[in-house]
Amino acid sequence: MITVTLPDGTPLQLEDGANGHAAAAAIGPGLAKAALAVNVDGEIRDLARPLPDGADIAIVTSKSGGDYLYVLRHTAAHVLAEAVQELFPGTRFGFGPPIEDGFYYDFELPRALSEEDFPAIEAAMRTIAKNRAALERSVLDIDSAREFFAARDQGYKVDQVEFLAGRGETDVSLYQQDGFIDLCQGPHLHDTGGIGAFKLLSVAGAYWRGESTNPMLTRLYATAFPTQTELDAYLERVELAKARDHRRLGRDLELFHFDDAGPGFPFYLPKGMIIVNEIQGAVRQELDRLGYQEIRTPMILSEDLWKSSGHWDHYHENMYFTQVDEQGFAVKPMNCPGACLVFRSRRRSYRELPLRLAEFGHVHRHELSGVLHGLFRVRAFTQDDAHIFCRLDQVHDEVRTVLEFIDRFYGRFGFNQVKTKLSTRPAKAAGTAEMWDRAEAALAQALEGRDYELNPGDGAFYGPKIDFQVTDSMGRAWQLGTCQLDFSMPEAFELTYTSETDTEERPVIIHRAILGSIERFLGILIEDTGGDFPFWLAPEQVRVVPVADRHREYADEVRDLLRAEGLRADTDSRAESMGRRIRDGELHKVPYLLIVGDREVESRTASVRARHGDEIGDLPLIEIAAALLARDIVGAVG
RNA sequence: GCCGAAGUAGCUCAGCUGGUAGAGCAGCCGCCUUGUAAGCGGCAGGUCAGGGGUUCGAGUCCCCUCUUCGGCUCCA
Numbered sequence: 001m002i003t004v005t006l007p008d009g010t011p012l013q014l015e016d017g018a019n020g021h022a023a024a025a026a027i028g029p030g031l032a033k034a035a036l037a038v039n040v041d042g043e044i045r046d047l048a049r050p051l052p053d054g055a056d057i058a059i060v061t062s063k064s065g066g067d068y069l070y071v072l073r074h075t076a077a078h079v080l081a082e083a084v085q086e087l088f089p090g091t092r093f094g095f096g097p098p099i100e101d102g103f104y105y106d107f108e109l110p111r112a113l114s115e116e117d118f119p120a121i122e123a124a125m126r127t128i129a130k131n132r133a134a135l136e137r138s139v140l141d142i143d144s145a146r147e148f149f150a151a152r153d154q155g156y157k158v159d160q161v162e163f164l165a166g167r168g169e170t171d172v173s174l175y176q177q178d179g180f181i182d183l184c185q186g187p188h189l190h191d192t193g194g195i196g197a198f199k200l201l202s203v204a205g206a207y208w209r210g211e212s213t214n215p216m217l218t219r220l221y222a223t224a225f226p227t228q229t230e231l232d233a234y235l236e237r238v239e240l241a242k243a244r245d246h247r248r249l250g251r252d253l254e255l256f257h258f259d260d261a262g263p264g265f266p267f268y269l270p271k272g273m274i275i276v277n278e279i280q281g282a283v284r285q286e287l288d289r290l291g292y293q294e295i296r297t298p299m300i301l302s303e304d305l306w307k308s309s310g311h312w313d314h315y316h317e318n319m320y321f322t323q324v325d326e327q328g329f330a331v332k333p334m335n336c337p338g339a340c341l342v343f344r345s346r347r348r349s350y351r352e353l354p355l356r357l358a359e360f361g362h363v364h365r366h367e368l369s370g371v372l373h374g375l376f377r378v379r380a381f382t383q384d385d386a387h388i389f390c391r392l393d394q395v396h397d398e399v400r401t402v403l404e405f406i407d408r409f410y411g412r413f414g415f416n417q418v419k420t421k422l423s424t425r426p427a428k429a430a431g432t433a434e435m436w437d438r439a440e441a442a443l444a445q446a447l448e449g450r451d452y453e454l455n456p457g458d459g460a461f462y463g464p465k466i467d468f469q470v471t472d473s474m475g476r477a478w479q480l481g482t483c484q485l486d487f488s489m490p491e492a493f494e495l496t497y498t499s500e501t502d503t504e505e506r507p508v509i510i511h512r513a514i515l516g517s518i519e520r521f522l523g524i525l526i527e528d529t530g531g532d533f534p535f536w537l538a539p540e541q542v543r544v545v546p547v548a549d550r551h552r553e554y555a556d557e558v559r560d561l562l563r564a565e566g567l568r569a570d571t572d573s574r575a576e577s578m579g580r581r582i583r584d585g586e587l588h589k590v591p592y593l594l595i596v597g598d599r600e601v602e603s604r605t606a607s608v609r610a611r612h613g614d615e616i617g618d619l620p621l622i623e624i625a626a627a628l629l630a631r632d633i634v635g636a637v638g
Numbered sequence: 639g640c641c642g643a644a645g646u647a648g649c650u651c652a653g654c655u656g657g658u659a660g661a662g663c664a665g666c667c668g669c670c671u672u673g674u675a676a677g678c679g680g681c682a683g684g685u686c687a688g689g690g691g692u693u694c695g696a697g698u699c700c701c702c703u704c705u706u707c708g709g710c711u712c713c714a
Contacts (some may be wrong), residue, residue, distance in 0.1 A: 104709095112641085112642070113642080114642070114643070115642095115643080201708095202642090202643095202708055202709075203641090203642060203643085203708080203709085204641070204642065204643095204708055204709030204710070205640065205641025205642060205708095205709060205710060206641080206709065206710045206711095207640080207641090207710055207711070210710065210711070211710095211711085212639080212640070212710075212711055212712095216640060216641050216642095216710075217641085217710095218641075218642080219641090219642095219709070219710080221708085221709080251648095251649080252649085258705095258706090260687080260704070260705050260706090263704090263705065263706090318712095318713090363714090365713085365714085367712075367713080368639050368640090368711075368712075369639070369705090370639065370640070370641090370709085370710080370711085371639095371710095371711075371712065371713085372706090373707095376714090377712090377713075377714090378714090381714065383714070479713090479714075480714085481714095482714080513714075515714090516714045517714040518714095519714085520714055521714090545673095545674085546672095547671085547672060547673055547674095548671045548672055548673095549671055549672090550671080575668095575669090575670080575671085576672090576676090576677085577670085577671090577672055577676080577677050578671095578672050578673060578674070579672085579673090579674070579675065579676065579677085580672095580675080580676055580677080581672095581674095581675095582673095582674050582675055583674095583675035583676055584675085584676090585675085586675055587675080593674080595673065595674060597672090597673055598673090599673085607673080607674080609674060613674075613675075615674080
């Protein structure tokens with residue numbers, strides 16, 4: 001007998017080898033009929049698969065929300081594949097899984113597809129759905145499956161059968177509807193009629209198994225929902241997200257610029273620079289509090305340096321090179337070697353440790369042209385970097401302090417959900433196994449008492465790392481900070497300090513960044529806020545709008561008063577209607593507009609309007625600056 | 639880098655099967671003097687991404703390059 005646990009916590013006893021069908025039947029005949037799949041410890045499986053002893057299970061039906069969507073989209077992917085098979089005979093099939101917001105299917109097609117082909121494919125899918133073809137599951141042993149797909153010239157399926165065989169599978173399942181039969185684990189709907197409302201979204205290239213050495217397949221992205229209403233709501237959400245696209249807002253709000261003269265190299269415009277300076281100012285405040293010292297190291301350094309640091313071997317394809325006086329130089333892709341040279345610039349005593357050297361380091365990395373993406377993926381960016389030189393026994397406290405830094409700092413930008421990941425030794429690693437063991441153990445120890453995920457093999461080439469992720473207002477996760485331990489570079493640069501007993505000892509380095517890249521952080525911030533920056537970051541915090549020309553002088557006086565209080569204020573005295581100037585203020589997302597006319601001049605006040613038309617009312621001039629700052633502190637600024 | 643798509647005024651986009659570019663917004667100049675999201679009129683603005691080709695003639699067709707967009711891969 002095996003025991004599984006149902007969602008309400010009740011245990012269910014079943015025969016050994018019992019599957020989802022049996023579990024559903026044991027609960028009730030109604031459920032047995034409605035059952036589509038079973039969620040086993042978070043994984044959605046076919047009902048025909050035996051359940052493992054001790055699992056948490058939930059029977060998936062059309063009422064199961066996300067799990068149901070998964071099954072529906074998986075089936076929709078098969079319908080898409082069938083449609084493509086009909087329209088393009090000779091197509092070879094890759095993978096076609098459900099994903100976050102929909103599903104895709106990879107094909108090797110006789111000709112290139114474009115969006116112009118979508119209507120025909122969608123029409124074919126609709127016909128298939130209307131026919132309500134049943135999806136029938138069958139099982140083949142590995143050898144028969146290999147033969148089966150080889151006979152149909154489905155090389156990618158053969159490849160996958162081989163892969164499964166290599167994993168020790170003896171049988172594989174297939175699903176068939178109409179004339180389309182696919183190697184597939186399932187689960188699926190009963191028939192193609194249930195796939196609801198669907199839409200093809202885009203066509204893209206994708207390497208087979210994601211390996212750039214493999215052939216490039218054509219990937220069709222699509223989505224499906226039970227009803228048209230839900231599909232429409234999704235499409236609307238996508239449109240809304242587009243309006244928040246930082247590339248668009250960056251241009252509209254005049255924050256930054258990209259030019260053909262420098263692909264991937266951002267230009268900061270005056271308003272963007274204000275935000276960057278505010279962000280860096282906030283970081284500097286914390287640096288001071290935590291005993292960091294700020295440095296700046298050169299942009300271009302000798303090739304020899306990069307050879308000894310290991311970057312030449314491990315990072316070459318991402319670096320830029322140049323000649324100076326017939327000597328080879330490289331543009332820095334990281335700041336660590338520079339920081340090491342600062343450490344080495346004179347003898348160091350144990351009394352100086354931990355030596356915390358911070359740098360807003362502007363680094364250049366040669367990224368593949370196809371990956372550039374606004375501020376999210378650029379070829380030059382500024383890291384809020386720091387290198388902490390310390391003794392091994394100081395690592396624990398230093399890492400704890402970094403954790404604390406991160407916890408308090410992200411909140412200032414409204415990111416309150418922080419996920420932590422520990423990444424260990426990658427395949428391509430510098431240094432000895434013993435170094436790695438010690439480094440990994442030290443980080444794991446510092447993380448004690450904190451929730452974190454393990455990310456094996458994802459460390460930097462010089463050491464393991466802790467990464468920090470936040471979730472934005474649209475539910476998207478972003479990697480920001482990182483904290484990496486390095487025994488390798490101190491060795492490479494032969495860094496030493498003089499100990500209490502007058503011996504020369506080797507320090508370890510903690511590399512850490514809180515925001516990661518200022519560029520990318522700004523991009524995230526733009527999309528998170530939709531351009532409605534918190535008051536302290538807004539490039540223009542207050543705009544004074546005089547009702548008529550005769551109020552201009554007073555408006556200037558109000559502006560000057562606010563500036564004297566340290567606020568970024570302007571007046572808009574253009575010969576435009578007031579409605580127009582208020583609208584412009586809104587479009588530029590100025591947090592506060594102060595309207596001043598006869599009444600305000602008379603009473604020495606201003607009528608305060610917050611973004612999005614929120615009326616605050618009349619405030620006396622002398623109170624405005626304090627009032628606005630106070631609102632910001634309680635987070636009232638939308 | 640690879641696959642696919644696109645590139646027309648600062649922005650958003652028209653420009654049919656080749657016959658020498660057009661709108662709205664923004665900008666500039668006037669008028670209006672205004673009470674919480676677009677007042678009115680005028681003017682100016684493009685080597686149609688760049689280069690080559692086909693043609694009597696190319697924004698439109700072909701080739702190459704660049705850039706951008708959507709992905710793959712990679713990462714801050």
